[in-house]
Amino acid sequence: MSNWYPRWRWTTISISLALLLIPLHLPSPFGKSQWASTASAAQKKPSTKKKNDRTEAEGTLRDYFSPHFLVHTDLSAEEAEDLLKRLETMIKLVSGYWGRPCRQTIECYVVKDLENWPKDAFPAAALDSLESGGGLTMTTVVTNGNDFQAKATVYAVADRGTPQHEAVHAYCGQSFGTTGPTWYSEGMAEMGNYWNENDHSVNAAEIVIRYIRESEPKSLNEIVNSNERTGDSWQNYAWRWALCHLLEHNPNYRERFRPLGLGFLTKQKVSFEQVYGSMADEISFEYLFFLNHLEAGYRVDLCAWDWKPKFRVLRGTRGQNVKVSAAKGWQPTRVLVDEESTYACEAAGEWSVDAEGAMLTADGNDAGSGRLIGVVMDDYKLSDEFELGAEVTFTVPQSGQLYVRCRDGWGEIADNKGTLAVKIKLADNEAKGGKSVSSITEEESND
Numbered sequence: 001m002s003n004w005y006p007r008w009r010w011t012t013i014s015i016s017l018a019l020l021l022i023p024l025h026l027p028s029p030f031g032k033s034q035w036a037s038t039a040s041a042a043q044k045k046p047s048t049k050k051k052n053d054r055t056e057a058e059g060t061l062r063d064y065f066s067p068h069f070l071v072h073t074d075l076s077a078e079e080a081e082d083l084l085k086r087l088e089t090m091i092k093l094v095s096g097y098w099g100r101p102c103r104q105t106i107e108c109y110v111v112k113d114l115e116n117w118p119k120d121a122f123p124a125a126a127l128d129s130l131e132s133g134g135g136l137t138m139t140t141v142v143t144n145g146n147d148f149q150a151k152a153t154v155y156a157v158a159d160r161g162t163p164q165h166e167a168v169h170a171y172c173g174q175s176f177g178t179t180g181p182t183w184y185s186e187g188m189a190e191m192g193n194y195w196n197e198n199d200h201s202v203n204a205a206e207i208v209i210r211y212i213r214e215s216e217p218k219s220l221n222e223i224v225n226s227n228e229r230t231g232d233s234w235q236n237y238a239w240r241w242a243l244c245h246l247l248e249h250n251p252n253y254r255e256r257f258r259p260l261g262l263g264f265l266t267k268q269k270v271s272f273e274q275v276y277g278s279m280a281d282e283i284s285f286e287y288l289f290f291l292n293h294l295e296a297g298y299r300v301d302l303c304a305w306d307w308k309p310k311f312r313v314l315r316g317t318r319g320q321n322v323k324v325s326a327a328k329g330w331q332p333t334r335v336l337v338d339e340e341s342t343y344a345c346e347a348a349g350e351w352s353v354d355a356e357g358a359m360l361t362a363d364g365n366d367a368g369s370g371r372l373i374g375v376v377m378d379d380y381k382l383s384d385e386f387e388l389g390a391e392v393t394f395t396v397p398q399s400g401q402l403y404v405r406c407r408d409g410w411g412e413i414a415d416n417k418g419t420l421a422v423k424i425k426l427a428d429n430e431a432k433g434g435k436s437v438s439s440i441t442e443e444e445s446n447d
């Protein structure tokens with residue numbers, strides 16, 4: 001089961017020596033002199049170029065370099081240059097994110113087919129990873145007090161984003177001398193693998209999304225506090241990615257996430273509990289909600305829960321007005337609803353849920369899309385959702401806080417347009433002081 005998907009690994013060899021820096025030379029199929037000349041060339045040339053002048057043939061080993069990478073590979077020239085482009089884009093994003101430039105070339109061995117490589121091309125641990133279809137980043141860190149010198153070498157199979165994943169480890173290792181705790185290190189390496197500039201949507205591999213949707217969710221505590229090691233399984237990587245994706249893209253948590261990560265990387269005394277402890281209930285809820293609704297295109301930022309509004313019980317004929325956007329997840333109405341009561345919902349305006357932008361009322365279209373729907377939260381537990389509309393009376397499946405949204409696929413709400421003006425009030429008989437239709441009948445029969 002696990003052999004057909006990469007098992008990534010990461011190792012650090014940490015050597016602490018006073019005033020002594022040891023450059024690490026790992027076995028190279030190209031020999032030392034070639035490595036040296038390629039590395040110096042990499043400093044000067046800004047564009048991706050082939051280094052070797054061997055005759056081109058399928059599976060030939062070559063060196064390719066770009067401003068931040070030196071790649072030894074058996075990929076074709078076209079494939080290698082495409083990979084370097086993706087690696088450069090990724091490194092620009094992650095170094096911008098962590099605010100530390102990538103000052104040192106990242107050396108990568110990227111393997112399309114092991115048959116093309118000499119038997120002794122790789123250290124044993126790296127060969128192990130490559131044979132199982134994954135990758136390994138070996139980083140030597142030499143520290144002297146607060147100073148450190150680090151050299152990372154990436155070994156990765158060419159596909160499934162493995163070189164990008166490993167290159168994030170290499171960047172962290174070389175720039176910070178550490179990659180942080182396993183959940184953060186692996187979660188962020190997967191983030192780097194999937195990162196698109198200015199795109200907050202979920203674009204994880206389909207198998208990762210399916211695995212998460214079909215599995216019993218792994219708890220936050222299990223992810224953050226487990227002693228699981230790096231390279232354990234792609235399934236564990238999926239949970240770590242999901243947590244990092246949520247914390248980085250959800251406006252409720254993202255402001256604290258980058259400082260937490262930088263704290264890990266600069267070896268400050270920080271912890272997940274210390275930073276997010278006061279929001280534990282909200283994070284746990286949103287984390288599970290994210291896992292349960294995960295699909296390609298899901299927008300954590302648009303589906304974030306708004307925890308600030310105060311909710312109140314409705315009295316008399318005065319209702320509660322609220323603006324509801326088509327391009328957001330569940331939105332608070334500020335109304336505390338009671339399962340014994342009947343309510344009325346009036347929604348004015350139009351919105352759209354498809355690319356053509358056909359305008360719809362809160363009753364939605366014939367397929368049910370675009371309909372105003374509701375859900376009730378009680379102590380971080382959600383009721384089943386139920387239908388509202390442009391002008392309806394309704395009861396609720398449980399007492400609690402009423403949230404509403406425009407019905408659409410969870411991965412498809414980003415292109416929705418429009419806002420409705422929604423009014424929630426007690427149904428007429430309730431507002432006039434009656435309890436419900438049946439209790440009024442009782443009172444009448446008592447007279």
Ligand SMILES: [Zn+2]
Binds near residue numbers: 169
């Ligand atoms: Zn990794």
